[in-house]
Structures are given as structure tokens and as C-alpha cells.
Amino acid sequence: MTQPAAGDLTDGQWHRLHPATPLLRGGIILVAILGFVLANFRERLVDWVFGAPELPGDPLQTAYERGQLGWAVVVVVVALIVGIVGFYASWRMHSFRVGDDVVEVRSGILFRTHRRARLDRIQGIAISRPLFARLFGAAKFDISVAGQDAKVQLAYLRSSDADRLRHDVLVLASGARAEVSPAAPAAALTAADGASAPDAATAPDAATGAHPDTAAAASAGLVNQRVRELLAPELDPSIAPPESVVRIPPARLIASLVLSGFTVVLVLVAAVVVVSSLLGRREFFLFLILPGALAAIGYYFNRFTKSLRYSIAATPDGVRVGFGLLSTSNDTLPPGRIHAIEVSQPLLWRPARWWMIRINRAGAAGEGSAQTSTTMLPVGTVDDVRKVLGLLLPGLAGEHTRELVLAGLTAPSGAGFTDAPRRAWPLRPFSWRRTGFAETDDAILLRSGFVWRHLTVVPLARVQSLRVSQGPVLRLLDLVELAVHTVAGPVRASVAAVDRATGTRAFERWSAEVVAAGSSDRSHRWAEAPDGAATESPQP
Template identity: 40%
Template sequence: MSTPQSPDPSGALPPLPPVPPAPAGRESLADAEWHRLHPLTPLFKGGLVLIIVAGIVLNNFRDRIIYWGIGLFAPEEANVGDYAGGDPVDWVLENNLILIALLVILGVLIVLIALFWMVWRFQEFRISDEHVEVRKGIIFRSQRRAPLDRVQGVNLTRPFPARLIGMAKLEVVGAGTDANVPLEYLSTTKAETVRSDILHLASGARAAREARQQGRSVQNPGSAGAATIRSQLIGSMNGGVNDLIGGVDLGDVVPESVVKIPTGRLIGSQVLAGVLWLVFFLVVFAVFIATMLPIALANEDGDGRFVLLGAGLGVGIPFIIAAVAITWAQISKSLRYSIAPTPDGVRITFGLFTTVTETIPPGRIFAVEVTQSILWRPFGWWTIKINRMSGKSASQQQSSTAQQFNVVLPVGTRADVERVLALVLPDMPVEDRPLVWEHGILGPQAGDPYQVLQKRGWWRRPFSWKRHGFAVTDFAVIMRRGNFWRKLAVFPLARLQGVSAAQGPIDRAQRVAILKAHSVTGPVLGDVVGIESVELTAAVDDISRRAAAAAGRDHSHRWAQDAAHEWSA
């Protein structure tokens, strides 16, 4: 990890190194023309499964298929009794049918290649000034379109087998349920170029990009075709293997700006999290033993202890295997993690063999939460999660990969947290930052500016009622909660979806109410309970007024518009 920076006593987040310019010299694909995906796309999307299934079918029915083929080409030799139990290869050699067998294999390969070619031929994409479009299908045609002004991010995934030959999957994250547009697969170089084009257009930087291109010679489109397919394949495979060692998507960022996680810290944090699973298992096992012990003691033949032992192993072993699998899954997903600023937003990369790179443009983060487990407190470790539009359905958002996209820092020290907050909340005013650290994450302290849960409602949060509260600024609603699990959530007002107050009969009797900050679906929840009802009513009006003003000032969704004007001038 880069050299940690000591926190500023004034509460200001540490400055980040300058962001390098976007890579130049690549041919743009944002020309509103239709382009095809990688020729091996059908193989990686379904061809491998088709080949495996075909192999299983052939293995199960090989005797019948071979006998049918023999009867077709050599009826006089089709004797089931002579063939039964024999090896098909030996039989082909003995009967001099090598040429026919090779022709059959060649015919099957030609049919498969023709099918793959037709599937590839009818898959195209194009990037215009307004949309990213994908169309595919032979009999049943489909077309998906993502408006560039609604792009919430671009994900670049390199599955391990495809990565070895230089292929990647690009997914344009849209705003809405099932709104993502996948481009699978592209060569890695082309995928990076498409990602850059999409993000530049989404940022309003088309004029800036064209102005930069006027001052340099554009790569000759025909030069790529001059190389043979063999040399391109060897080059892409070499690049894929080298990426396994050196990492991916780090070539256009300043090394000092990259935040990484040491492997020892990552493993240690997940092992500590696994302690909670162990405690839960011990509780379940103790309840099980307490339930089964009287039955075992009542067994007069003395076999009760063996029954108890077998039942205990039957409960314990699967649970231990599941706990180890979950812990390893969390570790493997976060290996080779890095987060860094780029000209097009925050870039997050994780994964060892299959790598996933997500670029989140400015203005696409709706909530940020810093969390610390009580087991992490002695080590000073924290995690950061965000709410963002995923473009996936509700069921898809429950997958582990989708949830991983909501974690922007799996585990980090205070210096790491400060740097990541500076990346995901770059427009947070300096005067608001003490509310995040001194009074928020580490608070409460003397002169606490938070509106907190009233003492008469302590029973709602008996262990954290002194911390439970919120603060409002012109930039965000900041909510502080928890004691054993400390949480500090920041909801930028410019992207706040709504705010409300709720009051039940018990709340009404105690003259308190619940504040809810509404955001897009995600792990960060926005509610605090037990707030003085009169103060909360005034706070809701204040938040609504400030949110309207913040939305009017916010232009982060077109973050490169000024750069475009400068270049055009």
C-alpha cells in the first residue's frame, strides 16, 4: 500500500496526487457505426458448455452412434455381437475406416464453426453521441440501448479463461431495473478503448476528446489488420499472462494515488469476521447438545452416545465447511484490490484470477457508509460501502458479485478511509469533515453538534443511544449509529431521493419520531429513531430546502463539461 498519510488535525482529508490525462493514441469506436464483438464470443458465451454437453451425450450413446454409423457406411460389417464390448478406435483401425472417421469429425467441426460464425455475425454494437446499443439474434432479434446521460458506471470483467487470450466483458451500468447493456466479449485493448469512449461521452467531453485528437495523428485503422491473427492471439495471451503478475488497469493512474490492501490485513480481517460464525456455531451446537443429551442418556443399550456423536458431526461438519467457504470467498474476491482516481471517475479493481474493474463516474454515488466491527476496533480497521444504481433486477442484486460492487474499501486504516472518502466524496466541504471523523466516526465528543436520540427513548437503542443521531449541512445528511458496530452514513443532498418523518403510537406518547433519508437500493440505510418530534419536523423542512438548492448547484453528472469548453476554445 502507498505510504500512509497522517490525519490532518483540522479534519481535512489528505490531498490526492494529480490525476494523469486519459491515454492517447487509440482509435475511437464512438463513430455511430456498427462494430462486431470478438470472433470467439460464441465459444465463451455458450460454446464451451455446448462442447461439454455434446461430449457427455456422445460418451453415453457412443455405442449406438458408432453402430448406426457403421451400418450407414459399411452394412456388411455392422455386427453388434462382434462389436459389443470393443474399443471404437481399435475397431476403426482394424477396418481401415480412419478416413471416414476423420471426415465425420471434420464435418462436425465445420458445422460448429458455421453455427458460431452465424451467431457472431449477428452480434453488433455501436456508440453514438447519445446511446450505446447492442443488437443480436438470428431468428429472434433483440436490441438493447443505454442512454449515455444515464450511465451509472462501466464494469470491465476479465474471466480467467478469457483473460488468458486477451478477452474481456464490458457492461454499461444503466439507471433502472435490468437496464445494463453487456458487450461480451471484446479484446481487452478494444474493451478499454470502448470504456474510455463511453465515459468521455457520458461526461460531456466529446468536444475535449476531439480537440485532443486534432493535435496528434490518429492510429491508422488498417495497421491493426496488418498483423496476422496468430501474432494478435500470441500478443493478447502474453498480455493476459503478464496481467496475472502485474495487475490490471493501473497503467493510466499515478502509482502514489492507488490505495491497496495488504494480503495479511485482508486475511486477518476476514478471519476475525469468521469468529462471529464460530460463536454462532457454538451457540447452535450447545442448543443441539442440550436437546439431544436427555435422549442419549435415556438409551439403555449404551448406544446413545454414538448416536449423539454422529448427530453432532452431521451438524458441525457442514457448518464448518460452509464457514470456511464463505471466508475464502470473501478473501478471494478482495485479493488484488485497488482503488484510484482516473479522468473518468473512481476505478475499483478486485479479484485474483477473474478480475473485475468498475469505473464509477462522479455524481453516481448516492450514499456512503463507514463501518467498524467491534472485533476490528483494536486494529483500527474500517470498511466503506456505497449505494449506487446497479441496473440489475432485485434478484440479481442479491448475488455476491453485485454486492461486491457496493464495497469500495473492504478493510482499511484511518488513512485509507480518508483517502477513499476524498475519492468518492470529492466535493465535501472542508468544514463538514469534522462531522465525519471527530464528531461522527469517533464521537460523540464535547460540543457534539448532532441531534441525538432522546434519553427517554434509550430503550430503543440501549447500547448506543448516546451516539444515535444525525446532523445536516448544505452538503449532506450525516447519520451516526451503533456502538458495537459503529456506522457513519453520508447522504449527499444533491442525490437524496427523499426525506420523511414517521411516528407510531408509542413515539407519539414519548414525543419522538423517526427520520428516514431515502436513497437508491443498497446496503446503506438511512434512519434514526427517537428524535425530538418538534426538532425533527423542523429538520425535515430544512433538509428539503437544502436538498433542492444542492440539486440546483450540482453539475457532477457532466463532470468534464468545463474541460470541453477549454479544449474547444
């Protein structure tokens, strides 16, 4: 069993997590609970330990007068030792290894668990750095794999190791193999030792006392390193071309939150409460206004901080989405992991011409952070949408396809789309002109909505199934509904009203194209040569 070292985590050996993991995963909570218990229940504790039914005055003072204070201290110390030993044992038993095909994690003391994730099934890698963990130079490493509850988590790794491990894992998952010269591993380890030099230098100096100035300099260097990490941008400018980076100005982010549907509901509720208060129902103020105001502030603050410093860019490892101010997170999606894309525009955003992009991705439907992991662009302009779509699906970057996407967003009808016929207006009185579909060489495009505009893009290779259906009303109007099924997520790909003959022909054509696209898809090993020979991947 070895400690993690930069550049040496994919050697197939078992490694342990960051030494501060016990503290970050629950040590602080243990201390806080013990402090709360001692502060609020010490009288009952003393009564239970020493069998004194009535203790006048301060219980600890009484225990001191009876010569039993030492036992109370022993109880507290034993509880602390048990907690520390438990966390340490949990850390010792929690290990991981990365091989050529799988990532494995073992954990547990009494009940052991062993999780395995196939590299060719990886859907994305997320690295989060909570504020408290950043003070220790630690990061949480999550590997999302196709399947329900299939996430593999390493909490916590050294922050620099997490970035290196992400690159190495994705290189292995891509089918490529990095060609490294014999001197490269030594250079990598030397660089890693240099990065952690303050930690290494402090130990011998503190033990021997031979070089106090060196120890002080090492401590100062460690502090400076942590300050640089806290102030550094979430996305390193050197790993992504500037023209591929999309960012959200804070002013636009604030305005989009103010012009959201939540604000409309909040205003309506506030109006009802105010009217009720004017009519004498003042209890509404206490029971609705105050809790509602606190909930609204929490909602806006959470959405703002989750999208602050938001960026999406093309990196050598895949499309990377990052956000956060004090606590930062980033999610890297390898090629071919996007199952559906939805570009939508709420009514209040239409004057500003802003749009939102969400996606369906395998392994994200059941995650607690699904809202974050499926939102690729919280709010952006048409140019931002074009750029993000080109990053997510490079096949949409062509000139003709860009014009088709723009038409799907803004054109009232036609413009390359097969729209619903006029007889569909009883079902879609306002949006029947915008209800339709189009095709490219590798994707299906569906558009709908007049008040809330939607454009859905589904890659042919990611389609799970197709459905054409016709209820009594649709049969009366000689219409059908087309649905394109993908993995579970916020995006639903369907067009509600299409001419029967046209929709049937599209269903048959798409069925054949989906089979052909699926059989030729190689995105599970996106860097592997067609003949199976691995390509070379340079070190970052």
C-alpha cells in the same frame, strides 16, 4: 460492419466483438459436453443411430466391424459443425455502436434484441478480465445504466480497446468533447496497429512462408505481450496520483475475514456439532462438519480472492475500484453517481480500528455482482476512510467536514451531531447517545449503533424522498423517526429516535434543501459548462 480498432469505436458505426468471443462465451462448454456425451453415453448413441439393440463388447469396435464407424464419425463432426456455425452466426449478429448520446447493442439469431443506453444515464463502467479471456487478450465490458436490468454488456472486446472505449464513452457522457488534431486519429490507429502487430504479422508470413523467422518472432512477441498483461498491475500507476490510491494489505484482509461475523457463526455451529458428537450423535459429523467445512472454505476463498489486490483511486474518468489476482475486475464511477454512503464497524474490528464502506448506486441493486459493485472499501483504517470519502464525495474533503465525519465515526455523543434526548434510552438503551444527525452544505449525515457503529452520508442532490414518522411508542416519548430515501441498495439511511420538535424542523429544512440541490445538480453532464457549451477533454 467493421472490426473493433483502438480509438475508432465511438464513430457511430456498427462494430463486432473480439473474434474469440464464440470460444469464450461457450465454445469450450460445447466441446466439454460433446466429450462427456461420447465418453459416457456412446453405447446408447450407437444403439440409437444404428438400431442395434444389443451390441456385445465395445460399441465403437462393433460399429467398426459392421463398417458403420464412418457414420458415427459423421454424427460427431456434424454436431461440431452445427455448434461452430451457431456460435459463429451468433458472433456475426452481435454488434454494437457508440454515438454521441447512446450506446446500442444488437444480438440474437432467431430472436433479435436491441438494447440502448443513454450516455447521460450511465452509472458506471466495469471491465472484467477472466483468466481464460486474458489468455486471448480479451475483456468483458459492462455499462451500468439507471433502471432495473438496464446493463449493456459487450462480451468480449480486445483488452486495449476496452480501456480506450471506457475513456471515450465517459468523455461523451460527461458532455465534454475531445479536441483532436487531424494527425491524432492516424497516430492512435498506428499505435493500435503496433500493439497488435504480432497478430497482423503472423497472418501473411504463415500464408506465404516467405519469412519464417519473422513469423516466429511475431509469435514470440505475442506470447511476451500476453505474459506482460498477466503480470501487469490492475491499476496503471500512470493514470492515478499515488496519494489518491488506497490499497489493502493482504495480512489485514485475512485478519478481517477471520474477525468477521461469519467466523463467529461458524465457531458456534462447530461447538454445537462437537458437543453433539460427544453425546453420541456422530451422524452430525458426516452431515454437518464435512459440508460445512467445504462451504466455509469456499466462502473465505471467494471473499479473499474478490478483495485481493483491491485498490480505489481517483482517475481522469472517475473513481475507479479494482481487485483480483488471476481474474481481474475494475469499476469506474463517474461523478455524481453515489446516492448514499455507509461507513460501518463490526464489533470484532473495533480493537483494530477498521471500517468498511458500502454505497447505494442506481442500477446495482439487481446485479449478480451487487456485493462487489457496492463495496468501496472492504476493510480500512480511519485514514483510508477519510481518503475514500473524499474520493466519493469531494464535498467531504474540507477540514470542518473531515472533523465532523471523524466525530460521526468515533465520538460517543455530540461533536456537531444533534443526538437523541435521554428519554430515548428505552428504545436504544446502549446507543441513544450515538443516535443523531448532522448536516453539511451538500449532505446529510446520520449516525447510530453502539455495538455495530454506522455512519451514513447522503448527498442532498441524490435524495429521492424524506419521511418523518411517529408510532404509538414514539408518540408516548415525544420522539419521531427520520428516514432519507435513496435508490435501492445495502445502505438504509434513517435515525430511529429524534426529539419531535427538532426532527420536524430538520424535515422541513431538508425538504427545501433537497429541492434546491436537485434543481442545481448538473452531474448527469459533469464536464459540461453551465451555458451548455461543451468543454474540451484531452486524450489520455
